[in-house]
Amino acid sequence: MRLSFILKQTFINLWTARLPALVAVFTIGISLSIVIGMGLLGYKAFTSFDLFQDKFEIEVFLYPNLNRDEITHIQNKLADIHQIKMINYISKEEAARIFKEEFGEDIHDILDENPLPPSFNIKLYKQMTHPDIVENVAKRISEFQGVEDVKYHKEILILIEKYIRLITLVGIGVILALIIAMNILIRNTIKLSVYARRKQIAILQQLGAGGLFIRLPYILEGILEGALGGAFAGFLLHLSFQVINFSVQYIFDVSLAFSPLIYTVSIITGALMGMFSSSRAAKSFMYLFARDDY
Amino acid sequence: MITCSKLTVNFGNGEGIRNITTQFYEGDFTLLLGPTGCGKSTLMRVMYMDILPSKGYISIRNWDSRKISKRQILKLRQGIGIIFQDFRLIENLNVFENVALPLIMTGHSRKAIHERVSVILDEVGLLETWRQKAGSLSGGEKQRVAIARAIVKKPFLILADEPTGNLDPEAANTVFELLKKINALGTSVIMATHNYTLIEDTDYRRIYMENGSLVDL
Numbered sequence: 001m002r003l004s005f006i007l008k009q010t011f012i013n014l015w016t017a018r019l020p021a022l023v024a025v026f027t028i029g030i031s032l033s034i035v036i037g038m039g040l041l042g043y044k045a046f047t048s049f050d051l052f053q054d055k056f057e058i059e060v061f062l063y064p065n066l067n068r069d070e071i072t073h074i075q076n077k078l079a080d081i082h083q084i085k086m087i088n089y090i091s092k093e094e095a096a097r098i099f100k101e102e103f104g105e106d107i108h109d110i111l112d113e114n115p116l117p118p119s120f121n122i123k124l125y126k127q128m129t130h131p132d133i134v135e136n137v138a139k140r141i142s143e144f145q146g147v148e149d150v151k152y153h154k155e156i157l158i159l160i161e162k163y164i165r166l167i168t169l170v171g172i173g174v175i176l177a178l179i180i181a182m183n184i185l186i187r188n189t190i191k192l193s194v195y196a197r198r199k200q201i202a203i204l205q206q207l208g209a210g211g212l213f214i215r216l217p218y219i220l221e222g223i224l225e226g227a228l229g230g231a232f233a234g235f236l237l238h239l240s241f242q243v244i245n246f247s248v249q250y251i252f253d254v255s256l257a258f259s260p261l262i263y264t265v266s267i268i269t270g271a272l273m274g275m276f277s278s279s280r281a282a283k284s285f286m287y288l289f290a291r292d293d294y
Numbered sequence: 295m296i297t298c299s300k301l302t303v304n305f306g307n308g309e310g311i312r313n314i315t316t317q318f319y320e321g322d323f324t325l326l327l328g329p330t331g332c333g334k335s336t337l338m339r340v341m342y343m344d345i346l347p348s349k350g351y352i353s354i355r356n357w358d359s360r361k362i363s364k365r366q367i368l369k370l371r372q373g374i375g376i377i378f379q380d381f382r383l384i385e386n387l388n389v390f391e392n393v394a395l396p397l398i399m400t401g402h403s404r405k406a407i408h409e410r411v412s413v414i415l416d417e418v419g420l421l422e423t424w425r426q427k428a429g430s431l432s433g434g435e436k437q438r439v440a441i442a443r444a445i446v447k448k449p450f451l452i453l454a455d456e457p458t459g460n461l462d463p464e465a466a467n468t469v470f471e472l473l474k475k476i477n478a479l480g481t482s483v484i485m486a487t488h489n490y491t492l493i494e495d496t497d498y499r500r501i502y503m504e505n506g507s508l509v510d511l
Binding site for chain 1: 342344368369370371372374376382383384386391395396398399401443
């Protein structure tokens with residue numbers, strides 16, 4: 001009986017302030033779709049960077065005339081560098097085989113001899129791929145006796161680092177701003193509902209109703225508005241994916257896969273935001289307005 | 295049952311109640327008399343702890359205004375039936391829902407609520423109107439709904455603040471008769487009024503107030 005009363009009150013509240021509620025649902029939907037869209041973009045960017053970090057290698061070219069002991073000595077010195085995760089030795093013969101694999105021609109047929117130097121392919125720990133750290137490691141290795149050259153994609157590393165930082169900063173800024181905006185919006189609709197029902201709240205308080213009993217219809221109202229906004233956000237994202245896929249299908253041979261999980265995530269995020277904003281708003285406005293009238 | 299000791303409420307604008315010391319007894323019907331603005335409503339608000347005293351204290355059964363918590367105030371109010379001059383019904387709810395409210399909020403079962411509310415509505419003569427929205431009732435009917443809402447939870451005390459103030463003489467009489475009947479069944483009643491015609495034939499205890507203080511007559 002208590003639950004059905006609370007649910008009935010929730011729907012009465014929603015119906016009474018239906019226009020602000022509708023505006024809230026639409027605005028939450030648009031904001032949440034931007035937030036989740038940016039989140040997805042950020043996730044995509046980070047996974048790409050993660051992949052790049054995984055594949056990132058430093059090539060250490062050795063002088064061709066080094067003997068076995070000298071190569072082992074360099075390998076031991078490399079193993080002492082704690083940023084290095086994996087060392088892979090590539091002999092002259094191995095280098096020639098890779099050359100043939102990649103270019104389809106035997107180096108001996110082209111030049112009568114194998115000019116490719118022996119080398120080490122080094123992988124660093126993911127967290128050690130910051131451009132400054134990589135530069136330090138490369139500089140240290142280049143000073144080893146027997147090392148002719150050290151090569152890695154420095155420019156790409158710097159570029160990615162720069163963009164990741166930019167995406168993170170802009171993303172966090174926009175997401176925070178939109179979350180604050182959604183919070184204000186839900187808070188305002190709850191404020192209107194509480195104001196419209198201030199006499200009822202005062203009556204319930206005088207009858208001895210607990211705070212939660214009074215607040216629950218408003219909290220549920222916020223959850224419903226948030227969840228509906230979330231569903232609308234899911235729909236907008238679904239639509240955006242289809243529009244993007246349709247627009248780029250003639251240019252690139254790729255398509256974005258829309259996961260139904262996005263609907264679940266946006267509905268749950270909206271509902272949680274609604275619950276958080278409305279419970280705080282109901283609590284503060286309940287005491288503010290209810291005392292004014294009786 | 296109720297002890298007021300040097301009870302003072304200061305609203306800061308000269309209004310309020312001053313230095314009230316008295317007792318209200320279990321099972322009594324007490325009439326709180328005095329002109330408008332003399333502090334009757336304020337004293338009643340202190341009784342259900344809507345206002346806490348600025349000085350002195352009030353104790354009601356085991357609840358003491360000096361050490362009562364918010365949660366205990368709710369418990370206290372659940373044991374008191376309050377009736378107001380302006381009825382204070384929830385207009386978008388029907389008669390049944392208004393009366394059932396105190397039971398709904400304390401988590402009674404649907405069956406228990408239906409049984410209890412039906413009995414009470416029958417007692418106040420409103421069983422036929424249970425479906426009607428509270429907003430569509432006459433003043434007398436609204437006050438009877440308010441009385442039904444006050445007694446549905448079997449309170450130990452009824453506080454009636456000018457319950458006949460907005461009613462015609464006939465409706466006022468019906469309401470007063472209902473309160474007398476409730477008191478006869480053992481519930482303490484404190485009624486604030488300035489309708490002296492209504493109470494002239496009764497021998498209930500009378501407490502007079504003037505300018506926020508008790509008056510000895």
